Amino acid sequence: MSRILLTTSDHSRDSASLRYVYPVLSRRAGGVSVGINLNPNNACNWRCIYCQVPNLQRGGPPPIDLVQLREELVGLLRRLDTGMAFGDEPAAAPRELVDVAFSGNGEPTSAAEFPAAVAVVQEVLAGCGLAGKIMLRLITNGSLLDRRTVQEGIHRLGQTPGEVWFKVDAATAAGLARINNTRTKPEVLARRLELCAELAPTWVQTCLFRLDGELPADSEIAAYLALLEPLAGRLEGVYLYGLARPSMQKEAPRLGRLDATDLEKIAAGIRQLGLTVHVSP
């Protein structure tokens, strides 16, 4: 059985040569994260200009083979148990298995099998003695929350223990079109976010960057804070990200990193709403 090489710099989803399941050493999760990729065809219903998925296409995934998903997850958890290699990561880097995350090369909830996949993961974790010991996470753009099946999957995930990281990169129609290439209206996004928070503990995740050298406009930040304010008491908090890894989209040359001071300034505004904020420059 080969050892799996994990580093925080290499997040390629084929490090274990599997279709649906991949391990990463994750700064986001603070340890080893097992990712579930329900979008092996690199298709998403959005096209965020900072998206790091190579050869991203618009669309949804092919049917998911739940038997294969189960086998891959069981096999990977066994391999992680017996042998991980950590490249040149510092010895102090956290190396515990901390979560299983639906986080793939597209929107996980666009798979018709999403609720069944949540059930499979929960069964595997229970079978490995990990139920209740590690977090089950869903990283989502939230766009399909109106589907009953998606709601069922999220509600199920919330029982694990589990939580949702819900993407909110902009809160104006123009901003959503510019950053996420979606026609979603801000009020619809807010309604879906509220619904999500009713179904499972929910964090907002927001990616911030310079576009053509410009900081996010004050009017965009004001709209973002106005969207979060009425929901503040129902959210777990906000993860603010800079551009950790390069965009694989055609806009990549137009994107630049915000420095930590700029991110902290925006974080301070969010904290004034009473929300917990974690910042990753």
Ligand code: SF4
């Ligand atoms: S929602 Fe996620 S996977 Fe889809 S385009 Fe945006 S960043 Fe990429």
